[in-house]
Amino acid sequence: MASTLKAVRVLEESQVSPPSDTSSRVSLALNFFDFIFMCEPPVRCVFFYPFPHPTANFIVSVLPALKSSLSATLRDFHPLAGRTRPSPESSAHKLEIRYEDGDSVPFTVVENDDTEFEHVSSGHDLRRSKLQTLISYLPSHQYDDMPLLAVQVTVFPNKGFAVGVGISHVACDWRSFLHFVRSWACSCRAGASVEPRPSFDRSMISFPESMSDPAVIKRFLETGPRAPPAQDVDDVDVVLATLHFSKVDIERLKQRVWTKAGDWSSFTVTCAHAWVSLVKARGYDSHDKQVVLNFTADCRARLIPPTAPEYFGNCVKPCFADALFHGKRYTELTAEDGVFIACDRIRKAIKQLEAGVHEGWERLAMLATAEKPMSVIGSPKFLSYDVDFGWGKPVKVEYLTVRTGSISLTDHPEEEGGIQLGIALIESEMVKFRSVFSTALEL
Structure with missing residues (x-):
């Protein structure tokens, strides 16, 4: 029988911003590969870590480091603190990833009183609906003013904690997702990232000629062939x-x-x-x-x-x-x-x-x-x-x-x-x- 997780208690809801010396604005036009993944759900992953201490200990010794290192990492990955927004000089169907001064990442901390950390972090079958409580919601199939990154930390008192990371698929693939998470982890562990800095140079990627017509883009977004199939179960x-x-x-x-x-x-x-x-x-x-x-x-x-x-x-x-x-x-x-x-x-x-x-x-x-x-x-x-x-x-x-x-x-x-x-x-x-x-x- 698949295990379920009980209700969680929200400890904190905050926003994490890049450091103040980060570029005040950056715009990235969506390229061919971003476009074909617009209908995909966010890239989401949960990492489980043992921590046999009370929640109060976690709040004091772990949480500040997680938040400060996330902010430091966003200096190099600041587009992730932005949103998808319509390109101001184009048709309504052309979007871009735009970071503006003041943008931030939602950061949620919850406590789970279930105390079944060993079970949910093992190889036992787990209900997908209940595992969703370990990660913040990010909308899919929403293209206007859509947040790109959300983080949730779940504390299991005296057992461990889980770091849930969700990034919109329009922003990156799985390789880039892990590039960001490893960079954040390195910054938290060592005080500085040992990962290579990301490159946002998109000059090498162009649209094929067959997708240059705005009508093709509109039809693709409306039909969403890669959207979850209608027969998918709850x-x-x-x-x-x-x-x-x-x-x-x-x-x-x-x-x-x-x-x-x-x-x-x-x-x-x-x-x-x-x-x-x-x-x-x-x-x-x-x-x-x-x-x-x-x-x-x-x-x-x-x-x-x-x-x-x-x-x-x-x-x-x-x-x-x-x-x-x-x-x-x-x-x-x-x-x-x-x-x-x-x-x-x-x-x-x-x-x-x-x-x-x-x-x-x-x-x-x-x-x-x-x-x-x-x-x-x-x-x-x-x-x-x-x-x-x-x-x-x-x-x-x-x-x-x-x-x-x-x-x-x-x-x-x-x-x-x-x-x-x-x-x-x-x-x-x-x-x-x-x-x-x-x-x-x-x-």
């Missing part, structure tokens, strides 16, 4: 589970598909195994829709010329792997070599990037017609478990952006080369998924 019915691939598990999966052809990355075999397990667990009943896996590819090094690795913003392109139904209930992925077929489809989706980062954006519409598409967010390469604010590494990292039937990937909390996988499903499907997932790993 949060109250959805649980989040945490599963782990050890390095041995990953190597075993690689060996199985190596016998077929080629060499496969840990990302490919992990996604393929999860995709096949989900299809088998759900027992799709259709014959006229595709089964789609959606993931993103970093384009920083794929641009011509490439942009800086520390570029801050969205610079990822959606990729789509798809499989067909055979007959009514069976897909290519349920065959004996389903994992190999899934690997092959993922490889082909990645290969399509060779046509150019601006090509194929129209395929976003696939998500509207696919049979319960599965998306992948995050990456083990982002090293989420290295986010140390000065009180040790997190005991658990939870991505809350995961939609029903989709997965998140992070590094393994205890084993280098392993992968942590998070998935959101309704409870009945989760039972089937766990069974299929674990059985396949044991073969």
